[in-house]
Structures are given as structure tokens and as C-alpha cells.
Amino acid sequence: xxxxxxxxxxxxxxxxxxxxxxxxxxxxxxxxxxxxxxxxxxxxxxxxxxxxxxxxxxxxxxxxxxxxxxxxxxxxxxxxxxxxxxxxxxxxxxxxxxxxxxxxxxxxxxxxxxxxxxxxx
Amino acid sequence: xxxxxxxxxxxxxxxxxxxxxxxxxxxxxxxxxxxxxxxxxxxxxxxxxxxxxxxxxxxxxxxxxxxxxxxxxxxxxxxxxxxxxxxxxxxxxxxxxxxxxxxxxxxxxxxxxxxxxxxxxxxxxxxxxxxxxxxxxxxxxxxxxxxxxxxxxxxxxxxxxxxxxxxxxxxxxxxxxxxxxxxxxxxxxxxxxxxxxxxxxxxxxxxxxxxxxxxxxxxxxxxxxxxxxxxxxxxxxxxxxxxxxxxxxxxxxxxxxxxxxxxxxxxxxxxxxxxxxxxxxxxxxxxxxxxxxxxxxxxxxxxxxxxxxxxxxxxxxxxxxxxxxxxxxxxxxxxxxxxxxxxxxxxxxxxxxxxxxxxxxxxxxxxxxxxxxxxxxxxxxxxxxxxxxxxxxxxxxxxxxxxxxxxxxxxxxxxxxxxxx
Numbered sequence: 001x002x003x004x005x006x007x008x009x010x011x012x013x014x015x016x017x018x019x020x021x022x023x024x025x026x027x028x029x030x031x032x033x034x035x036x037x038x039x040x041x042x043x044x045x046x047x048x049x050x051x052x053x054x055x056x057x058x059x060x061x062x063x064x065x066x067x068x069x070x071x072x073x074x075x076x077x078x079x080x081x082x083x084x085x086x087x088x089x090x091x092x093x094x095x096x097x098x099x100x101x102x103x104x105x106x107x108x109x110x111x112x113x114x115x116x117x118x119x120x121x
Numbered sequence: 122x123x124x125x126x127x128x129x130x131x132x133x134x135x136x137x138x139x140x141x142x143x144x145x146x147x148x149x150x151x152x153x154x155x156x157x158x159x160x161x162x163x164x165x166x167x168x169x170x171x172x173x174x175x176x177x178x179x180x181x182x183x184x185x186x187x188x189x190x191x192x193x194x195x196x197x198x199x200x201x202x203x204x205x206x207x208x209x210x211x212x213x214x215x216x217x218x219x220x221x222x223x224x225x226x227x228x229x230x231x232x233x234x235x236x237x238x239x240x241x242x243x244x245x246x247x248x249x250x251x252x253x254x255x256x257x258x259x260x261x262x263x264x265x266x267x268x269x270x271x272x273x274x275x276x277x278x279x280x281x282x283x284x285x286x287x288x289x290x291x292x293x294x295x296x297x298x299x300x301x302x303x304x305x306x307x308x309x310x311x312x313x314x315x316x317x318x319x320x321x322x323x324x325x326x327x328x329x330x331x332x333x334x335x336x337x338x339x340x341x342x343x344x345x346x347x348x349x350x351x352x353x354x355x356x357x358x359x360x361x362x363x364x365x366x367x368x369x370x371x372x373x374x375x376x377x378x379x380x381x382x383x384x385x386x387x388x389x390x391x392x393x394x395x396x397x398x399x400x401x402x403x404x405x406x407x408x409x410x411x412x413x414x415x416x417x418x419x420x421x422x423x424x425x426x427x428x429x430x431x432x433x434x435x436x437x438x439x440x441x442x443x444x445x446x447x448x449x450x451x452x453x454x455x456x457x458x459x460x461x462x463x464x465x466x467x468x469x470x471x472x473x474x475x476x477x478x479x480x481x482x483x484x485x486x487x488x489x490x491x492x493x494x495x496x497x498x499x500x501x502x503x504x505x506x507x508x509x510x511x512x513x514x515x516x517x518x519x520x521x522x523x524x525x526x527x528x529x530x531x532x533x534x535x536x537x538x539x540x541x542x
Binding site: 010049 | 406
């Protein structure tokens with residue numbers, strides 16, 4: 001079975017970390033990921049940019065494009081895609097194409113991406 | 122992370138929101154700060170025992186408000202205090218507070234707090250000092266070090282600023298759209314000023330300077346989280362990120378400034394550049410250009426060039442032309458002339474620069490650029506005169522040394538002079 005593990009934390013607090021602190025935390029993550037990769041249990045890994053870099057698409061009679069993250073609480077996270085696009089305009093077009101049956105899509109640039117090392121290839 | 126470090130990070134991140142809300146209740150900066158301080162002390166006592174609250178900001182606002190009200194009551198009635206029992210049924214109260222303080226309230230609270238710090242009656246240096254003290258929570262000692270002044274002088278500066286604000290009339294009603302726009306642009310200007318304070322000065326402790334830049338970025342992000350759809354706020358954040366990305370490459374081992382085209386681009390922070398470029402993309406979608414967006418776009422063109430010779434100078438020339446239209450200034454035209462020289466040669470650039478001699482007759486960079494353009498045209502004698510004026514106007518030994526380098530090259534009548542700015 002493939003599982004997705006989603007990370008949550010206080011963005012303001014994380015954003016206030018010094019570069020050294022951030023690097024230390026990421027290095028710790030890296031070590032733990034290597035353990036999973038060694039057991040061939042690791043799929044793709046991504047670190048997202050802050051929500052200030054996000055753009056949200058909301059379905060309606062016409063698709064609305066809004067600055068900022070998805071902030072409603074009545075919908076739940078159901079899935080995600082990783083796409084490779086040259087610009088925000090291009091990814092917005094791609095996302096509009098993925099808008100099939102209601103809901104919202106949050107577009108978030110990926111800061112760091114590591115392709116699958118074991119599981120989920 | 123240790124428990125104390127976690128609490129410290131949570132208190133820092135909740136600070137602008139909490140003090141902003143307390144300021145709305147008490148309409149007095151000192152009372153709001155004291156109430157927040159008291160709430161922090163209680164947090165340090167109770168969070169390790171009870172665990173962290175769901176919404177630290179809401180907790181701090183509630184506890185801060187209650188403790189300040191207790192002080193008022195105690196002063197007026199000399200009554201016995203209901204000590205810590207305020208904290209006992211806090212869970213329900215906390216949820217209630219969260220429900221009441223919706224996002225738009227928080228937004229105006231933080232904006233008001235920031236706006237008070239850059240009140241037009243305060244000189245720029247007081248604005249920055251006050252914002253660092255009140256919003257960022259830096260100690261007076263830390264701020265004094267950043268500005269290279271004594272602690273007591275800085276203490277006085279902040280006290281004076283607070284007194285001026287108390288005397289000035291700051292409206293506490295929810296601002297209308299025009300007031301909000303006006304506040305936003307004043308706050309953006311203050312954040313930009315704070316960044317430049319850290320970015321441009323060559324003297325002082327490098328680490329302190331860098332932390333000023335980082336603090337400015339933190340405030341810009343805070344503002345952007347509150348005003349996600351404001352292209353100029355997006356642009357400002359992008360601009361700061363793209364400029365700060367070059368911080369490591371800007372100074373050599375002796376602390377001298379390294380020019381953009383001589384910088385080791387491998388030292389540029391790629392993460393900050395990626396985020397800055399993503400934000401520029403976001404801002405431009407609005408098709409509502411403003412000075413911060415255009416400056417960010419110029420920084421983005423530089424950031425995209427892996428080598429100096431890959432720089433798209435035609436794009437930079439066009440962007441400076443846009444900036445001239447939005448914010449006409451001889452300094453902007455001077456910067457544009459450098460791009461024009463790179464894109465179209467020294468002749469049109471010199472034609473652009475010559476009329477600026479009047480307004481910029483006391484400006485070091487004007488004579489540096491003029492001398493450089495004259496050198497490129499082979500007019501060495503005139504170039505020498507311009508460089509001589511530049512040296513006389515240099516503010517730091519590093520600036521003068523840099524111009525002397527140009528003069529030496531002239532003496533050798535060497536080819537391929539370098540851009541002075």
C-alpha cells in the first residue's frame with residue numbers, strides 16, 4: 001500500500017529559523033529518509049514554498065483564481081499532483097484542466113524535490 | 122526542539138498579532154506591550170505543564186487582556202486578585218476568542234500596529250527602531266548594536282518615538298479601503314527602509330546587519346500573509362528575497378563590497394531566488410505594476426542570469442523605463458543609463474546621463490557612472506575629471522578606492538573598463 005505523509009507546522013515559526021537551524025533540521029530529515037530509502041520504502045519527497053507563494057483555484061460557474069493558500073475548513077485534502085511547468089500562467093492552465101468536479105486546487109511552488117528512491121516507482 | 126525553544130518561537134511568531142489586538146483593546150502602546158509581557162511570563166509558567174494551547178496568539182491576547190484589566194482593577198479598588206483562576210477554564214474561553222477574532226480583525230490589528238510604528242510624524246530612524254522593538258520584539262541592546270549607537274541613546278530614541286505617537290492622533294476604527302491602502306504603502310516603505318538599513322551600510326557588525334535584513338523579510342512575509350492579493354506587497358517581498366539572496370556574495374573576505382558583475386554567483390542563495398521568482402510571477406499576473414514589483418522584476422532578470430554576460434540588459438532597460446514612469450527620479454535614470462550602455466552602447470547612455478548633472482551634482486555614483494561612460498568612449502581626460510569629482514564625494518574609503526582603480530586603469534590606458542555601479 002502506498003501512503004502519503006503530510007507535514008504540518010507553524011509556518012511563521014519555521015520561517016523565523018536561522019539558516020543554520022533550518023539546515024540542521026533538514027539534515028536530520030535527510031538522515032531519517034535515508035533509513036526509509038535503504039528499506040526501499042521511500043517515494044518522492046517535496047518541501048513546499050511558504051503559503052505566501054500559493055495561488056488557489058476555486059470551481060464555480062467560472063473558475064476563480066485567488067492569491068494565497070486554500071483556507072476553508074469545510075473541504076478536506078483528497079489528493080495531489082506534481083507537475084513541471086515553466087510559469088505560473090502555465091500551471092494555472094494545467095490546473096484548470098484538472099478541475100473536473102467542484103472543489104478547489106491550491107497551487108504551491110515546490111522548493112525542494114527528491115525523486116522516488118525505493119517505493120512507488 | 123527543546124520545550125523552551127518551542128515556546129520562544131511560538132511567542133515570537135504570535136507577537137505582532139497579540140500586541141496588535143491588545144492595542145485595539147487598550148488604545149495605548151505601553152499598556153499593550155506590558156499586557157503581552159505579562160501573558161508571556163504566564164505562558165512560560167503554564168505551557169510546560171498544561172501543554173501548548175491550540176492557538177497561542179488567542180491565548181496570549183486573552184491572558185494579556187485579563188491581566189491588564191486586573192492591574193486596572195487593583196489600582197482602582199485595591200481588591201484581592203483572582204490570581205491564576207483565570208487560567209483554569211481557559212479552554213472554552215480560548216475557543217470563544219478564536220471565534221470572535223476572525224481573520225479580517227487580526228489583519229487590521231497587525232496593520233494598525235505596523236502603521237503606528239511608521240507614523241508620518243516620526244523620522245525614519247525612529248520608525249525602524251520602534252518597529253524592531255514593538256513588532257519584532259528585539260531588545261533595546263540588540264537594536265542599539267544594529268544602529269551603532271549606545272544603549273541609552275537608543276532607549277531615549279524609542280521613548281521619544283512612543284511619546285510622539287501617544288500625542289498624535291491614531292484612529293482605532295476599522296479602516297476603510299483608502300485608509301487601508303495608505304497604511305499599507307506606509308508600512309511597505311518602512312519595511313523597505315529597514316531592509317536597506319541592513320543591506321547598504323558597509324560598517325558595523327555583519328551579523329547584526331544580516332539580521333536586520335532577515336527581520337525585514339519576516340515583516341514583509343507577515344504583511345503578505347495578511348494581504349495575499351496586493352501586488353505591491355508581493356513585489357516588495359520578492360524584491361527583498363531576491364536582494365538578500367545575494368548577501369553572501371556581496372562582501373569579500375575583507376568586507377569590501379563586490380559589484381554585481383564580479384560576484385561569485387555560486388554563493389547566491391538559490392532557495393531565496395526560487396521563492397522570489399515565484400512571487401514576481403504571482404505579482405505580474407495582476408497587471409497592476411508598481412515600483413516594488415518593477416524593482417523585483419529587475420532583480421529577477423539579474424537572478425536568472427547564470428553568468429553576468431547572460432544578463433538580459435534590454436529587459437532591464439525597459440523595466441527601468443517603466444520605473445521612471447512610475448517613480449521619476451534622476452537616480453532611476455542614472456541606473457537605467459548603465460543598462461542602456463550594456464544594451465545599446467555608451468553614447469546613448471551618456472546622452473541620458475548628462476542632463477542629470479544638475480540634480481545629482483553631489484552624488485558620488487553620478488560621477489562614477491559618467492567617468493565610466495566617458496572611458497568607454499575613449500574620452501580619457503574628461504573621464505579623469507569625472508572620477509576626480511567622484512573621489513571627492515566618496516562616503517567611504519572603499520568607494521574612493523574603487524574609483525582610484527578606474528583612474529589607475531586609465532593611466533595604463535588599459536582596455537575594458539568595468540561598470541562602477
